[in-house]
Amino acid sequence: MRASTYPLVDAAEAAALVLERTPVLPAEDVALADCPGRALTDDLIAPAQLPPFAASAVDGFAIRSADGGGRLRVAGESAAGRPFTEDLPAGAAARILTGGVLPPGADTVVMVEEVEQGDGWVTVPGGFPAGRNFHRPGDDLRQGEVVVARGEPLGPAEVGLAAALGFPQLRVHGRPRVALMSTGDELVEVGQRPGPGQIVDSNRWALLAALAEAGAAVTLLGVAPDRPEPLRELVVDALRHHDVLVTSGGVSVGTHDLVKPLLESLGEVHLGRVRLKPGKPFTFATLPSGRLAFGLPGFPVSSLITFEVFVRPALRKMLGFARTQRPALPVRMGYDASAAGDRTEYQRVALRREGGELVAVSTGSQSSSRLMSLAGAHALVKVPPGGTGIAAGTVVEAIILSLPI
Amino acid sequence: MRASTYPLVDAAEAAALVLERTPVLPAEDVALADCPGRALTDDLIAPAQLPPFAASAVDGFAIRSADGGGRLRVAGESAAGRPFTEDLPAGAAARILTGGVLPPGADTVVMVEEVEQGDGWVTVPGGFPAGRNFHRPGDDLRQGEVVVARGEPLGPAEVGLAAALGFPQLRVHGRPRVALMSTGDELVEVGQRPGPGQIVDSNRWALLAALAEAGAAVTLLGVAPDRPEPLRELVVDALRHHDVLVTSGGVSVGTHDLVKPLLESLGEVHLGRVRLKPGKPFTFATLPSGRLAFGLPGFPVSSLITFEVFVRPALRKMLGFARTQRPALPVRMGYDASAAGDRTEYQRVALRREGGELVAVSTGSQSSSRLMSLAGAHALVKVPPGGTGIAAGTVVEAIILSLPI
Numbered sequence: 167m168r169a170s171t172y173p174l175v176d177a178a179e180a181a182a183l184v185l186e187r188t189p190v191l192p193a194e195d196v197a198l199a200d201c202p203g204r205a206l207t208d209d210l211i212a213p214a215q216l217p218p219f220a221a222s223a224v225d226g227f228a229i230r231s232a233d234g235g236g237r238l239r240v241a242g243e244s245a246a247g248r249p250f251t252e253d254l255p256a257g258a259a260a261r262i263l264t265g266g267v268l269p270p271g272a273d274t275v276v277m278v279e280e281v282e283q284g285d286g287w288v289t290v291p292g293g294f295p296a297g298r299n300f301h302r303p304g305d306d307l308r309q310g311e312v313v314v315a316r317g318e319p320l321g322p323a324e325v326g327l328a329a330a331l332g333f334p335q336l337r338v339h340g341r342p343r344v345a346l347m348s349t350g351d352e353l354v355e356v357g358q359r360p361g362p363g364q365i366v367d368s369n370r371w372a373l374l375a376a377l378a379e380a381g382a383a384v385t386l387l388g389v390a391p392d393r394p395e396p397l398r399e400l401v402v403d404a405l406r407h408h409d410v411l412v413t414s415g416g417v418s419v420g421t422h423d424l425v426k427p428l429l430e431s432l433g434e435v436h437l438g439r440v441r442l443k444p445g446k447p448f449t450f451a452t453l454p455s456g457r458l459a460f461g462l463p464g465f466p467v468s469s470l471i472t473f474e475v476f477v478r479p480a481l482r483k484m485l486g487f488a489r490t491q492r493p494a495l496p497v498r499m500g501y502d503a504s505a506a507g508d509r510t511e512y513q514r515v516a517l518r519r520e521g522g523e524l525v526a527v528s529t530g531s532q533s534s535s536r537l538m539s540l541a542g543a544h545a546l547v548k549v550p551p552g553g554t555g556i557a558a559g560t561v562v563e564a565i566i567l568s569l570p571i
Numbered sequence: 572m573r574a575s576t577y578p579l580v581d582a583a584e585a586a587a588l589v590l591e592r593t594p595v596l597p598a599e600d601v602a603l604a605d606c607p608g609r610a611l612t613d614d615l616i617a618p619a620q621l622p623p624f625a626a627s628a629v630d631g632f633a634i635r636s637a638d639g640g641g642r643l644r645v646a647g648e649s650a651a652g653r654p655f656t657e658d659l660p661a662g663a664a665a666r667i668l669t670g671g672v673l674p675p676g677a678d679t680v681v682m683v684e685e686v687e688q689g690d691g692w693v694t695v696p697g698g699f700p701a702g703r704n705f706h707r708p709g710d711d712l713r714q715g716e717v718v719v720a721r722g723e724p725l726g727p728a729e730v731g732l733a734a735a736l737g738f739p740q741l742r743v744h745g746r747p748r749v750a751l752m753s754t755g756d757e758l759v760e761v762g763q764r765p766g767p768g769q770i771v772d773s774n775r776w777a778l779l780a781a782l783a784e785a786g787a788a789v790t791l792l793g794v795a796p797d798r799p800e801p802l803r804e805l806v807v808d809a810l811r812h813h814d815v816l817v818t819s820g821g822v823s824v825g826t827h828d829l830v831k832p833l834l835e836s837l838g839e840v841h842l843g844r845v846r847l848k849p850g851k852p853f854t855f856a857t858l859p860s861g862r863l864a865f866g867l868p869g870f871p872v873s874s875l876i877t878f879e880v881f882v883r884p885a886l887r888k889m890l891g892f893a894r895t896q897r898p899a900l901p902v903r904m905g906y907d908a909s910a911a912g913d914r915t916e917y918q919r920v921a922l923r924r925e926g927g928e929l930v931a932v933s934t935g936s937q938s939s940s941r942l943m944s945l946a947g948a949h950a951l952v953k954v955p956p957g958g959t960g961i962a963a964g965t966v967v968e969a970i971i972l973s974l975p976i
Contacts, residue, residue: 167630167666169684198761219768223870225572230924246869247757249768261572263832265820265869266753267768279574306941314946319973322784324943326777330770334762352652352670356603357739363624363654363672365735371768372731375607379727415670451733465628466650466731467768494973495900496927522901522966535622536711537735540728541719561927566974568724569898 170447172438177510180440180448181475187436187452187488188480191340191409198329201320204338205486210314210324212331215304218269219249224299227259227281227288228272235292237284244269259288268300275299307331313389317488339486344377345404346370347387349425355389361378369414369469372537373462376473377412380481389417390424397424402432405457406422409484412477415464425449425461433459441551443509444534445472463532471512474546474565495545497524497564503547504555511551514543517570526564544568575852581916585845585853586880590895592841592857596814597743598793603734606725609743609784610891615719615729617736620709624654625673629704632664632686632693633677640697642689650676654746664693673705712736722893744891749782750809751775752792754821754830755869760794774819774874777942778867781878782817782959785886795821795829802829807837810862814889817882820869830854830866838864846956848916849939850877870939874916879951879970900950902929902969908952909960916956922975931969949973956966 175183190483193207196396203351220357222228222244229238233256241258244250246265254260261273262268273296282289307313313331314324320336328336351368354360367389377384388412391397405411416425426449429435440448445468449461460477479490482513503513515526526547529539545564549555556562580588598612627633627649634643638661646663649655651670659665659676667673667680678701687694712718719729725741733741758772759765772794782789792809795818796802810816821830831854834840838858846852850873854866865882867874876971879897887895903925908918920931931952934944950969954960961967 167681167688194873198776199779200924202783218765218770221940223938223940244756244768245757247769251767265755265770278572283572289695301938301940305936305938307943311942311943318947320780321973322777322875323871323942323948324781325780326773327874327942327946329761329773329776330871332761332764332771350651350670352650354886356734356737359621359737362656363649365622366737368734369737371603371734372727374604375725375727391770466735467729470727470731489976491976493976495929495974501831524900531710533706534628535626535706537728537732538712538718541721541732543616543728568726569900569971569974571894571898 170439172302174441175437176440177440177442177475180437180450181479183436184450184476185481185483188458188483189456190486191209191342191484193337194340195335196338198325198333199337199338201325201328202322204320204341205318206314206316206320207337207339207346207486208316209312210328212307212309212311212313214331215309216307216330217301217303217305220300222262222264222266222268222275222300224277225263226277226299227290228254228262228269228274228275229259230254230256230272231274231294231296233257234290234294237287237289240286241290259290273297317486319487339484341500342410342481342484343385343408344383344410344412345385345387345408346373346377347390347400347404347411347413349390349413351392353389369464369466372466373412373414373473376470380478381485382410382481394424394428398428401428405455405459409457410481411457411459412462413460414462414469416461426504429459429461434519441505441509442472442475443511444468445475446508446509448472448476450476466537467540468534475512490493493566495524495566496561497545497547499527499556499558499560499562500525500527500545502555502558503549505549505551505553506547508532508551511549512546513546513549514539515547515558515564516542517544519570544570572860575844579844579846580842581934582845582847582880585842586884588841589855589881589885590888593863593888594861595891596747596889598742599745600740601743601787602740603720603730603738606730606733606741606743607727609725609746610723611719611721611725612742612744612891613731614717615741617712617714617716617718619736620707620714621712621735622706624703627667627669627671627673627680627705629680629683631680631681631704632679632695633659633667633674634664634695635659635661635677636679636699638662639695639699642692642694643810645691645693651832664695664819677733678702679734680686712758719854722891724892744889745887747787747815747886748790748813749787749815749817750790750792750813751778751782752795752805752809752816752818754795754818756797758794774869777871777875778817778878781875781883785883786890787815787886788863799833803833806833810858810860810864814862816864817867818865819867819874821866834864834866847877848911848914849873850880851890851914853877853881855881871942872945873939875945880917898971899968900929900971902931902950904952904961904963904965904967905930905932907960907963908954910954910956910958913956917951917956918954919944920950921947922968924947924975949975
C-alpha cells in the first residue's frame with residue numbers, strides 16, 4: 167500500500183480543467199414533446215409574425231367605430247377558424263368570438279357585456295373608440311425576432327412558442343449517454359442482506375437520481391467485476407456506446423483499486439486527487455475518442471459532492487447550456503463554518519427565511535459517509551481552504567439546490 | 572351570445588377551493604429508480620444503524636493506539652467486504668482499506684501517508700490517539716431516526732439513504748394521470764400550414780411540458796371533436812382512465828363553446844370565472860368519481876398562468892407533497908406595476924442580481940396572447956386588485972419559476 171502519487175489539485179482549478187476538456191454534444195432534431203430540458207444549437211428566429219392576423223381578444227361584436235351609438239344589423243359571425251371574410255358593411259356588426267379574425271373594415275371589438283342584443287341586431291355604446299379588444303398582427307411576436315436564444319433551457323413557454331411558429335421539432339444538442347458503475351468488493355444489491363463487512367450499493371441509486379436530474383440518459387452497469395480483465399472489457403464496451411463513464415468507489419489508494427490503472431491504460435488521467443472536502447480522491451480522465459470518465463469516491467457524500475462540483479457542470483455543458491452552474495444566492499451564515507486545512511469544503515446547509523434574508527443552518531455532522539447531511543439540504547456553502555473559515559453572520563454566495571418555501 | 576352567468580370568484584379563494592376539492596392519490600410501491608420526484612406516504616424510519624460496523628475512513632493501518640511509536644508486525648488486511656475477523660494481537664497492525672471493518676481490538680487507524688512500511692512490518696508515529704479515521708457504528712444514522720419525512724420530495728440523497736437501509740422500493744403517493752385536450756375549430760396540428768383564421772395548436776406542447784415538470788403522467792388527446800356527442804364520449808372515456816382532465820380553449824362564452832355545458836352535465840362546475848388576469852374564464856369541475864376537470868382559457872399565457880395558479884398546486888397535492896406551492900423570495904420591483912381593475916394580475920418578470928438583491932424586470936407587454944412574456948421569465952409577481960398597483964422600489968414576495976445564475 168502506497169500513498170497516492172497524483173498531485174493534489176486545487177478544487178476550482180480542477181473544475182475548470184474538467185469543463186475545458188468536456189465537449190458540447192452534436193446537434194440532433196428532437197420532437198417538441200422531448201425538447202423540455204434541452205438547449206438549442208442556434209437562436210430560434212420567428213419566421214413569421216404572431217398573431218398572423220388581427221384576432222379578437224374577447225367574445226363580442228366587431229364594428230366600425232364610427233357606427234357606435236346606433237342599432238347595427240348583425241351581418242354574420244367570425245368564429246375562431248371560421249372567419250367572416252367579406253368587408254363589414256357600414257352600419258353592420260359581426261359577432262366575433264375570442265380568437266376570431268377581425269373582419270375587413272371593422273376597426274374595434276365591443277365586448278358582449280357592453281351591448282344590447284335583439285333578433286338580428288345589436289346596439290353598441292356611442293363614442294366607442296377604435297382599436298379595442300383585439301390583437302394586431304405582430305403584436306405578440308415580430309417576424310425576425312429572437313424567440314429563444316441558443317443555450318437557454320427550453321421550458322413550457324419556449325416550446326409553446328416554437329409550436330405556434332410551426333416547428334414540430336427543434337435542433338438541440340445531444341443528451342449525454344452515461345454509463346454508471348459501482349465498484350467495491352463490499353457491495354451487495356439493495357434487497358440482499360449484507361454479510362459481515364458488506365454494505366448495500368446505495369451510490370448507484372443516488373447517482374442515478376442526480377444524473378437524471380442533470381439531464382443524462384443513464385445505463386446502469388451494476389457492480390464492477392473485481393478482476394482487471396472483465397473490468398476492462400466492460401469499461402471499453404461501455405465507452406463505445408456512451409459519452410461518459412461514471413464510477414463510484416475504487417479510486418482511493420487501496421491495493422484492490424482497479425479503476426485508476428485501467429483509466430491510465432485507456433486514456434489520460436488528468437486528475438487523481440483534488441483539494442476538496444469531501445471528495446479528495448476524485449479522478450477524471452479523457453479517452454482518445456474524446457469520451458470522459460469520472461471516478462467518484464465511494465463515500466456517499468463524497469460521490470454526490472464531486473458529482474455536483476465536477477460532473478453536473480460537464481453534463482450541462484454537453485447539453486449545450488450557456489450556464490453550466492447551479493444558481494447562487496446570498497445567504498447569511500447561521501453558524502460558524504471552520505476551514506478544512508488545505509481543502510475547499512462544500513458544507514451542506516438547510517435554508518431558513520428570516521425576514522427578507524435566507525439563513526444557512528448546518529445539516530449536522532459533515533462526515534463524508536453521513537448522507538443525512540445532504541438529505542433535505544437546500545444549498546452548499548463553499549468554505550475556502552486555510553484561514554479561519556466563515557463566521558456566523560457573514561453573508562456568502564450559496565449554491566442553491568432547492569428553495570425552502 | 573350571452574355574457575357568462577358564472578359568478579366572478581376571487582383568485583385566492585378559487586385557488587383554495589381547487590385545493591380543497593383535490594384528493595391525495597393512493598399509495599403505491601415504486602422501485603428506487605422511479606422514486607425521485609415522489610413523496611412518501613409515511614415517514615421513513617431507519618430500521619438499523621449506519622454504518623452497521625466500525626468502518627475505516629481512509630487507507631492505512633488499524634492498530635491499538637497503545638502500540639504507537641513502535642515497529643508493528645502486519646498481521647493481515649481488512650479490505651472492504653473482506654474483514655479481518657480475528658482479534659488484532661497486541662504489537663500488530665492490520666492493513667485497512669477505506670470502508671474496511673475495524674478489526675476487533677484495534678481502536679484507531681493511521682493513514683498510509685503517516686507510516687513507514689517494510690516487508691511485513693510498519694512503523695507508526697508515537698502518541699497516536701485512539702478513535703481516529705474511522706466511522707463508528709451509528710455515526711451516520713441511528714436506528715429509529717426519521718430519515719425522510721412523509722410529503723418531502725425524494726431526491727438523490729433520500730433515495731441513496733433508502734438504498735443503504737435496504738429498501739429496494741418505497742411506498743409513495745400515486746402519480747396523477749392527466750388527459751390533455753385542446754379545443755377550438757381554429758386549431759391545426761404543428762407542422763400543418765394554417766389556413767385563413769387558423770392557428771397552430773401550441774398550448775398542447777406548452778401544457779405537456781408544464782404537466783411533466785409538475786410530475787404528471789400525460790396522455791395527449793389531441794384537438795377535441797367540435798360536436799357535442801363525440802366530445803362527450805371522449806371526455807367520459809378519458810375520465811375513466813385518468814385522474815385529471817385538462818382542456819385548453821373552449822371556456823369563454825362563445826356560442827361554439829362545448830366544454831362548460833359538458834362538464835355541467837357530467838359533474839359539478841365549481842368555478843366558471845375568476846378575478847384573475849390573465850385567465851378570467853378558468854373553469855374547474857369535479858366528477859362524482861372524485862376526478863377533476865380543469866378548463867383552461869385558450870390564450871397561451873392565460874393557459875399557462877391558470878396552470879400555475881390552480882393546476883400545478885393540485886397536482887403537487889395529489890402527489891402527496893407537504894408543500895404544494897412554488898417557492899417565494901423577496902424581490903425589489905424594478906418597474907411600476909399597475910393594478911388590473913378588480914382582478915389579481917400575475918405579471919411575468921425576469922430577475923436580475925443587483926448586489927445582494929433580486930430585482931424584478933418586466934418581460935414586456937403582458938398581453939394574454941403574448942407568450943414571449945413568459946419566455947425566460949424567472950418569476951411571477953402577484954399584483955393585487957384595486958388600488959394603485961406596486962411602485963418601483965417596493966420589495967414583494969415573488970413566485971420563483973427558476974433562478975438566474
